[in-house]
Amino acid sequence: MIPESLSSSLRLTPDLDRWIRIDPGGTVTVFTGKVEIGQGIQTVIAQIAAEELDVSMQRMQVILADTLLSPDEGFTAGSMSTQVSGGAVRQAAAEARHILVGQAAAQLDAPMDRLRVEDGTVYDPETGAKVTYWELMAGKRFNQQVSGRVAPKPAAEYAIVGQPVPRLDIPAKVAGEPVYVDDMDLPGMAHGRVVRPPSYTARLAAIDTAPVEAMPGVIAVVRDGSFLGVIAQREEQAVFAAQRLAGLAQWQGDRPLPPAEEINQRLLSTPGESFLVVDGTPTNDPIPPFEPPASATQTVAAVYSRPYVRHASLGPSSAAAQFEDGKLTVWTHSQGVYPLRADMAQVLDMPLGDIRVIHRQGPGCYGHNGADDVALDAALLAKAVPGRPVLVKWSRHDENLWEPFGPAMVMKLQAGLDSAGEVLLWSHETWSYSHSARPRVEPGRSSLLAAHHLARPFAPPTQQPGRGFHGGIHRNADPLYAFPRRRIVKHFVPDSPLRHSALRSLGAFSNIFASESFVDEVAAAAQIDPVAFRLRYLTDPRARDVVATAAERAGWRAEPRPAGRGQGIAFSRYKNTMIYSAVVVEATVDPESGVVHVERAVAAADAGQIINPDGLRNQLEGGIVQSISWTLKEAVQFGPDGLAGEDWTTYPVIT
16 A cells, blocks of 8 residues: 555655665665656756765766656656656655665664664664665665655754755766757767758658758658658758758648737637636636725726747757667757657557657756657657668757747736725736647647648647646645735637747746736825835735845835836745745846846745755845746747748847
């Protein structure tokens, strides 16, 4: 019987050997189903395991997601890796230590509670007798399941957790070692490129591939319906061949996109599904109209919007694949190797067990970009040249025009206030498309781009409203402020003109931007300082502390600033259950151009138990920079002539 108290990851994979391995050479290997995307999870997992096992960080190695070796932990998403995988590793390592100390007690003829562990050596302080983990295991397996009955180490005893341990993955990157997918150079490796249609709806009508097949270095031209690719001996040969192939292709069925400036109206007017959100969860309850009580003396209202936004990773997506003896191996920077494998198995009509998907680091991305798509590209090309590995790289053009974008959103907020400026009713409505189209198994459908273009095409995945707790569209639409009445409504719109999926924080960024901007509007209407207004309605002491600390550290002043200069504050708790954070920003506005320049940002955060403070700082600072970029710089441009923004000049990001 698997205890219900175990984490979801351990309930799914309770075998201790799937998590911890004591290697004969004096090292410890930890397995995780999560992937490294720049957030530092590899180091965090090592710190947690080293702490529980009482071994040094120098002995630790972490195997990231691999469908042959690692537990299935789904996607690396939702800011859950430390909590979920870290929690599983913590429990598994604690039990491994308990087992090892028990074996040592038997061998040293000493009671367990008298033994101590130092860097993997178990010793008896009274007799001096000792034995190492590696001597005890001698290359054997634990052959036990995690029981959940062993208590992990108390936080007061931590020596490694909570310390700014240097990231394990950084030295190799700084030294230029081949750690990324793009760097792979397997024996006999060929290079592939894929030629995409000119639009979402266009299909390949005709092509003469003979001129390309005759080009130097070309191994094969691959066509399957409207999927078109080329394989060559060298990378530049594949690039030139793909360019020639694109010039020869004849397409039909192009359907123009609507103007980008119409997207907000399309969101508001397209029929969809609406849900009243109660305590973060959509319900089937009737949606009441916005009707402030009779004691309300004024109503404040505002509408906010976010355009489609790109993930804009600094490097385009890439993948490698090898098809040999009927089995497929794929190296990818996908954030979900198990879901990707399942989707690929359906598209390729292969048994699940014949596909191995291995995480290899790529350009950082929080969300669903082209990583999964290029993995299928590589697999399709590799199947055309059995035995040879094929490395496929997207171009910047491919990435910017074909990745799934973060969906557009519209937020309408209203509040009813009494004569004393007290909020009597708070209303937040959000309109958007689905916020996740990640790989999953759905008969006849696939999220993978090439699957839509095959001769036996798969339809895109069914768009779903997402009715989970603080799910996509409605994530953080429900504020933590203790307003007496609130009306939170989610409007799911099914038909997006652009390909879209998960972008960092899903709907939280836009909902928080809107609600915190509106808090300032309401505070102004009530003639109350924005910081004082927030503190009035925050009852959680931790929430109050981060707001007060951010304001104090930033030198918040209630009086107006000089013309063209401003200071603002915002507060949130991600999903209303995770990290508390408040940020104060000082900005200037050019009176002639209207250009906003951020001068300074000060953040305060309460993340609870911190594994690595440098990692937390990295996430906070990176989030601030990306949020500023989204707010001031980024927007996907499109219209009847198609998508624009295929490079950094036409799609600028903050630098």
